[in-house]
Amino acid sequence: MKQAFLLPAVFILLAFVIFPLLWSLGISFTDVQRGGSPGGGGFLGLGFNFTGRNYARLLTDQRLHIAMRNTVFFVFFGVALQYVLGLVLALLLDQPFKGRNLARVVFLLPMMTTPVAVGYLGRMFFDPARSPIADLFRRVPSWFGADPIFVPWLTEPAYARWTIVLIESWQWAPFMTLLLLAGLQAIPRELYEAARVDGAGSLQIFRSIIFPLLLPISVTTILIRGLEIFKIIDIIVVSTGGGPGSSTESLTMYVFRTALTFGNYGYAASIAFVLLVLVVLFTTGFLFLARLITPKVS
């Protein structure tokens, strides 16, 4: 009887997560292409030859290494920017002011917006000529008598990576804000009062009360956001298409292209496992660091 409650969920997860995961691991050791395998075919492409070629190719594939570097870049700087922004906004929303509830809802808006739409917004706003941002960079310098600044937001690799981080952060900083704000509101107000009586300033209160008490929730939010950014694809597809060249391509995007555009299922599966290994390394490494800093984190 009690197993019946778990059964449907466990069945779906076994059928749609565990089986595909193992299947994919097997495929990554084959040369299966779309439409079957050079060595076989038929049901689920069974009857293929096993080979270690895909994993050998991983070592020398320049495009893969670029995609790995990009993905780590997006995760690292995305999380950092979103955490700082999210914390500032959460501290702001923790202040008493009129219209606070309205502001909280407004701040959440980007989080609900379809990422594809956010990608288009990014493309519109970072257009080098016709966008409000380009306009800003033309006008503001001219007030000071300087030359207009031209920034190739999406067309120059070094800038495009940062632009992706900016777009992604616009959308997801609210997530950090939401959770950090809840963490802030759980801090007893008496702690602030006591610290004030003892003559502590705002900065000191932040450093010795707010920040340490926010650490556990900070660890959780950073971990969740980090894991989510590892999956990044939609914003990039629409804003830069992975370009210029493949300079902003993420691992997920490369897997997708290898499988759907090039039809090389075996290699795509092996790239996906590179991503999985990165995700596992990130999680264990981050949790290890977090435990060093906060003894209370479970």
Added chain:
Amino acid sequence: MVRRTPLRTFMVYALVLFWSFIVLFPFFWLITTSFKTPLAVTRGPLYLPWVDFDPTMVHWEYLVDEQGSTILRHFRNSVIAAGGSTVLAVIFGAMAGYGLSRFKYHWKRVGWRNDGIAFWIISNRFLPPAVFVVPFLMIYTTFGMIDTHIGLILAYTMFNLPFAVWIMRDFFNGLPQDLEDSARVDGASRLQAFLRIVLPLSTPGLVAISIFSFIFSWNEFLYALMLTNFDAITLPVLIAGQNTNRGVEWWFISGLTLIAVLPVVVIGLMLERFITSGLMAGAVKG
């Protein structure tokens, strides 16, 4: 914080207004662009309707008259995929969450008890979807599930389920067991107690996981792109497709984007408090 100085108040309002502007201006831009003529878009940033440019209805007329039936079809696909997977995730998520909260399990073969099972379930949520690209393509092709509604519904259910189980387990843990016990003393079966007593009390949790599942599935792109090619295409794929088909027609895309974004934004804003409480349950106690 308690100390209120005029400077501090000023700073707070200034920052709130600044960030509200950063958040809202893109939406303002999206709306105005959908009323601009192509010339007004390509001539560079024009800001105020009736001042900088004359708004036109032609793109909306085109969207409704010419593209109306296509858009409606894809809109319907999005509703079916998101709605269907939400229903499944809520039903199975509530069941599993209840089980994990009220019974003691011990899966001897893997050595997991309740916490181990719950952790395994939530960990599925964090696997990168890229890992499933190849197997899903092959399995779906083999079983003829490419480009079907049921295919998308099942794929999204698998993504939504772990979070639903996790949140519901937490929610049920917060409900006192006594209520069910007294109902059972009065002769109700376990199932009756679950359906009549527990479920009505857990509406906030159910609403929260419904919103998460719906918004996630509505906005999802990778699987929709991979598993559909004509009949079952959802709105995000339709929008992303405008990229290559016709160059970038911002005036048209803006209108389309607004149509796609509006439902989830309205749902999200109306039910915002459930989102906060649900996320807290999922993140803090996890």
